Amino acid sequence: MSKKMVFSFKEGDGKNKHLLGGKGANLCEMTQIGLNVPPGFVISTEACLAYLDSDTDELPEGVMDEVHEQMKQVEQATGKGFGDAENPLLVSVRSGSAMSMPGMMDTILNLGLNARTLKGEIKQTGDERFGYDSYRRFIQLFGKVALGIADELFDEEFNKVKESAHVTEDVGLSADNLRDISERFLAVVEKATGRPFPEDPYEQLEIAVKAVFRSWMGKRAVDYRREFNITPDMANGTAVNVCTMVFGNRGDDSATGVAFTRNPATGENKLYGEYLVNAQGEDVVAGIRTPKPIDRLADEMPQMAKEIEELRQKLEAHYHEVQDFEFTIERGVLYCLQTRNGKMNAAAMVRTSVEMEKEGLISRDQALLRIAPDDLEQMLYPRIDPNVRVTPLAQGLPASPGAASGHVVFDADRAEAEAKKGRTVILMREETKPEDIHGFFASKGILTSRGGKTSHAAVVARGMGKPCVAGAEGISVDVQLREAFVGDTVIREGDLVTIDGTSGKVYLGAVPTVEADFSAELNILLGWADEVARLSVMANADTALDADRALKYGAKGIGLCRTERMFNTTDRLPVVIEMIMAETTEHRKHSLNKLLPMQRQDFQELFETMAPYPVTIRLLDPPIHEFLPSEQQLKDDLAYLQQLRDSVRGLEVLSGTMSLLQTENEEFFMPQMVESRQVEEAIIKKETMLKKVKALYETNPMLGHRGVRLGITFPEIYEMQIRAILEAAVECDKKGLEIHPKIKVPQVCTAQELLYVKEIVDRVSAELEEGLGHKLEFQFGTMIEVVRACMRADSLAKQANFFSFGTNDLTQATFSFSREDAENKFLPLYNERGILQNNPFDVLDEKGVGKLMELAVKWGRERRPDLLVGICGEHGGHPRSIHFCHRIGLDYVSCSAPRIPVARLAAAHAALME
Ligand code: ADP
Ligand code: MG
Ligand code: MG
Numbered sequence: 073m074s075k076k077m078v079f080s081f082k083e084g085d086g087k088n089k090h091l092l093g094g095k096g097a098n099l100c101e102m103t104q105i106g107l108n109v110p111p112g113f114v115i116s117t118e119a120c121l122a123y124l125d126s127d128t129d130e131l132p133e134g135v136m137d138e139v140h141e142q143m144k145q146v147e148q149a150t151g152k153g154f155g156d157a158e159n160p161l162l163v164s165v166r167s168g169s170a171m172s173m174p175g176m177m178d179t180i181l182n183l184g185l186n187a188r189t190l191k192g193e194i195k196q197t198g199d200e201r202f203g204y205d206s207y208r209r210f211i212q213l214f215g216k217v218a219l220g221i222a223d224e225l226f227d228e229e230f231n232k233v234k235e236s237a238h239v240t241e242d243v244g245l246s247a248d249n250l251r252d253i254s255e256r257f258l259a260v261v262e263k264a265t266g267r268p269f270p271e272d273p274y275e276q277l278e279i280a281v282k283a284v285f286r287s288w289m290g291k292r293a294v295d296y297r298r299e300f301n302i303t304p305d306m307a308n309g310t311a312v313n314v315c316t317m318v319f320g321n322r323g324d325d326s327a328t329g330v331a332f333t334r335n336p337a338t339g340e341n342k343l344y345g346e347y348l349v350n351a352q353g354e355d356v357v358a359g360i361r362t363p364k365p366i367d368r369l370a371d372e373m374p375q376m377a378k379e380i381e382e383l384r385q386k387l388e389a390h391y392h393e394v395q396d397f398e399f400t401i402e403r404g405v406l407y408c409l410q411t412r413n414g415k416m417n418a419a420a421m422v423r424t425s426v427e428m429e430k431e432g433l434i435s436r437d438q439a440l441l442r443i444a445p446d447d448l449e450q451m452l453y454p455r456i457d458p459n460v461r462v463t464p465l466a467q468g469l470p471a472s473p474g475a476a477s478g479h480v481v482f483d484a485d486r487a488e489a490e491a492k493k494g495r496t497v498i499l500m501r502e503e504t505k506p507e508d509i510h511g512f513f514a515s516k517g518i519l520t521s522r523g524g525k526t527s528h529a530a531v532v533a534r535g536m537g538k539p540c541v542a543g544a545e546g547i548s549v550d551v552q553l554r555e556a557f558v559g560d561t562v563i564r565e566g567d568l569v570t571i572d573g574t575s576g577k578v579y580l581g582a583v584p585t586v587e588a589d590f591s592a593e594l595n596i597l598l599g600w601a602d603e604v605a606r607l608s609v610m611a612n613a614d615t616a617l618d619a620d621r622a623l624k625y626g627a628k629g630i631g632l633c634r635t636e637r638m639f640n641t642t643d644r645l646p647v648v649i650e651m652i653m654a655e656t657t658e659h660r661k662h663s664l665n666k667l668l669p670m671q672r673q674d675f676q677e678l679f680e681t682m683a684p685y686p687v688t689i690r691l692l693d694p695p696i697h698e699f700l701p702s703e704q705q706l707k708d709d710l711a712y713l714q715q716l717r718d719s720v721r722g723l724e725v726l727s728g729t730m731s732l733l734q735t736e737n738e739e740f741f742m743p744q745m746v747e748s749r750q751v752e753e754a755i756i757k758k759e760t761m762l763k764k765v766k767a768l769y770e771t772n773p774m775l776g777h778r779g780v781r782l783g784i785t786f787p788e789i790y791e792m793q794i795r796a797i798l799e800a801a802v803e804c805d806k807k808g809l810e811i812h813p814k815i816k817v818p819q820v821c822t823a824q825e826l827l828y829v830k831e832i833v834d835r836v837s838a839e840l841e842e843g844l845g846h847k848l849e850f851q852f853g854t855m856i857e858v859v860r861a862c863m864r865a866d867s868l869a870k871q872a873n874f875f876s877f878g879t880n881d882l883t884q885a886t887f888s889f890s891r892e893d894a895e896n897k898f899l900p901l902y903n904e905r906g907i908l909q910n911n912p913f914d915v916l917d918e919k920g921v922g923k924l925m926e927l928a929v930k931w932g933r934e935r936r937p938d939l940l941v942g943i944c945g946e947h948g949g950h951p952r953s954i955h956f957c958h959r960i961g962l963d964y965v966s967c968s969a970p971r972i973p974v975a976r977l978a979a980a981h982a983a984l985m986e
Contacts, residue, residue, distance in 0.1 A: 077119040078138035080145055081112050084946065091116050093311035095168030098411050105390050107383065107408050111149040112315035113142040120285045120309035129630035136278060146199050150316055155273040159196055160189035162317040164278040167287065171307040172412060173296055174348065177287040178217045180280050182210035182317060185273040204250035211257040221264045229256040260393055284312045296562040318407045320400040321352045327401040328353045331366055333384045334394045336416040339423030343384050353398060363408055379406045387411055392434050394424055399941040418447040419591065426593040436600050437984050445951045445978040451594060451971050456572050457584040466558050468544030470576035471530035476517035476539045477570040477582040480563055482551050484511025493845065498569055500556060502549045504529040512538065517571045519578060521547045539573035589622060598626055601980035607958050609975045610966040612944060616677040621969045626976055629685035631876065631966020632944035635793060636694050638674050647698050653764055657788060664792040671796035679804045679811045686812035688876065690855065691793050693818040697768040706762040713758065717751045774890060779819025783829055791832050799847055813850040816876055821860040823867040830871055856928050857881035865928040869935035877925055879945035883912050886921045916953035926960045958982035
């Protein structure tokens with residue numbers, strides 16, 4: 073007894089997409105809930121795989137018998153006969169796999185027509201033209217899809233008839249013309265295959281089914297699956313759907329169309345779609361005629377409009393999801409031919425989630441779960457101010473979301489040079505190549521005149537989160553002339569343009585942009601997410617500006633503030649350098665005293681912005697030579713100055729040299745009086761600095777003199793920072809603000825290190841509390857980013873109130889990969905060869921790094937049950953890693969501002985999917 077492989081729409085299990093394919097399962101489901109689907113049946117994916125597996129060209133045993141059985145039922149239901157000369161049954165043969173692969177395999181329409189049934193069809197419809205039109209469409213589709221005959225051979229004959237009949241539009245062809253075309257098409261088939269066109273409908277059907285099955289391994293389908301990473305277990309062969317033909321081209325009471333139950337661009341709760349009167353489905357897709365918006369149907373066919381509205385309600389009530397459906401109206405009767413979940417942009421997903429929940433169509437959990445967290449990020453990019461009326465200059469592909477304005481530059485070097493001068497630039501090129509990468513870093517946005525959404529420019533820009541418009545073909549770029557042309561308009565290097573990577577539009581000039589607004593619906597949705605999530609989401613933020621944004625996106629605190637960012641601003645860097653250059657502790661303290669009030673101010677602003685949420689501040693982490701110029705830079709400067717010394721006699725007027733003679737920031741490039749004495753002094757300064765840089769040189773800075781090791785060798789640096797934090801806390805305390813500062817120490821590997829810093833904290837806080845008269849509220853904790861710290865979690869937890877995983881460093885340390893070398897030299901190959909599934913710097917390595925984390929959490933909490941544990945590396949914003957953090961019981965994740973909504977939703981998903 074062989075397995076059942078063919079299922080009527082009345083019996084197939086609508087939930088089993090694996091067996092019936094998406095289209096087939098939904099045809100079954102719709103039939104069974106009483107929607108008007110033309111009768112038909114599904115041949116399963118199992119039949120497909122068995123056919124592809126066998127060495128013969130035969131369908132699996134019994135399949136055609138089952139098909140005969142099913143066809144009898146369809147004949148009964150329709151009152152027509154397959155191959156019947158009086159009242160013929162015609163069917164469509166349609167493919168459909170578990171994953172939707174749009175347009176991958178062609179559908180054959182009107183199968184069952186032959187010289188005899190055609191006469192019956194004409195008699196039944198009383199429409200000769202319609203009959204021949206259906207016939208010639210069938211012969212061509214069957215010839216192409218089932219027999220593999222090139223379209224051109226048919227088109228050639230078609231055009232010959234059109235020409236000799238002096239007709240320009242297909243609709244102008246008469247019944248006679250179409251008969252002529254049909255006969256020519258039959259001849260084309262006979263010539264190409266060496267055999268006459270198959271007349272027996274069952275033979276036609278068998279050939280068609282095999283062709284659909286074979287198309288599963290065809291180049292188009294295989295390429296598509298590779299491109300979209302569809303693995304065999306996700307899409308396991310294709311099913312074949314055999315469906316009674318209905319005709320939207322039977323006159324003015326017939327039509328065909330496609331619609332969404334809600335607007336997929338905005339989410340608005342209103343039918344959205346298009347239709348064509350007196351047409352077949354393929355006409356809509358082929359774009360031969362322009363369809364009308366669905367709103368118009370209410371005027372043209374009021375009864376049908378009413379029924380489609382009912383269909384819309386029934387579909388949503390059943391699927392609890394926005395549907396994208398195909399319908400056909402044959403002489404006043406509405407049929408539904410296909411439905412599937414609607415694909416929408418993020419804004420529409422969010423709006424429909426909130427509204428469907430309010431309507432009682434879905435639960436809150438479903439409202440959250442139907443949105444992929446990563447998609448939320450596109451809602452957070454700046455866009456063109458909607459209140460400004462502007463006409464675009466050119467249209468390209470929306471390759472990476474967001475809007476940006478800047479001065480046009482035509483190559484990457486120029487982009488870098490201009491950006492260094494502080495200009496905002498848009499890199500405009502015909503297409504980009506890997507060697508342009510520095511230009512991407514320097515630009516606000518990328519514009520190319522060639523290439524698609526997967527071009528180099530598009531992929532790289534998306535990776536960097538920068539706006540990109542690709543393939544704006546109306547623009548021709550002339551790098552030699554340093555100009556670009558759009559029609560009569562000339563864009564010169566330096567001109568301002570605005571690009572909108574969300575819409576693909578390009579504008580001349582700087583069009584005002586607005587920060588993406590956090591829609592009311594998004595706020596509601598994320599509010600629900602916070603209610604179910606166990607992990608809380610904090611931000612990586614270094615400035616009050618960052619903190620503002622993080623708050624707006626719903627961060628519940630700052631999980632990581634990197635103090636070195638504050639050291640790097642132009643007004644502070646000279647003081648920082650002076651501090652590093654100091655020969656004695658006394659001198660260093662002197663410079664640190666200048667930095668103290670600045671840092672205190674920074675922290676106070678952060679605390680005030682975030683109150684009453686916690687703010688976690690990491691003490692200085694990078695090696696201090698990072699703040700000094702590079703060795704090469706200094707050598708170049710010295711060479712220049714020495715040359716200058718040789719040419720300067722006494723007092724001279726010079727230009728362009730002052731930058732090297734000064735330490736403070738003043739206007740450069742002004743003609744100045746220069747004394748040779750000044751040059752001499754400058755040389756000495758540079759030489760000392762060079763000596764320092766050489767002394768500080770490290771073979772491997774990532775593993776060198778950094779983090780807490782600095783705090784121990786230069787305790788005065790950490791003391792200054794600790795003082796700044798606690799003094800800022802005192803200021804806030806005096807204002808009556810509720811704040812929760814947390815001090816964290818980087819790169820710790822032993823409890824002794826932590827203890828050393830803690831003593832400074834205790835000393836400073838005791839001193840300040842004495843003045844204040846009461847205790848200060850703050851916490852002390854450690855980064856866990858070194859393997860040894862994981863192993864010593866128990867003893868570290870004795871000293872620390874909290875742990876914060878730095879998974880970037882921890883990943884480097886666990887693999888012994890230095891990130892840059894790994895990513896540039898061997899990780900891509902590892903990935904290609906399947907040695908590593910993912911780049912562990914992108915996707916947290918749960919088995920290795922994760923295992924260490926798990927142990928650290930366990931041992932830490934055993935020592936200190938209320939130990940707070942979070943993660944602040946890049947991984948903290950990635951949904952998969954967030955699921956993992958949830959599973960191992962972390963308290964929070966911390967990520968950059970644009971990832972906060974993503975992380976909030978992912979945290980909810982983690983809790984719901986547990
Ligand atoms: P695709 O997956 O490319 O949408 P379909 O199988 O849905 O392929 O069919 C292609 C076109 O043919 C669609 O417009 C569809 O509505 C139409 N079509 C398919 N089957 C029938 C049928 N039995 N009667 C009328 N039109 C049909
Ligand atoms: Mg379809
Ligand atoms: Mg680190």
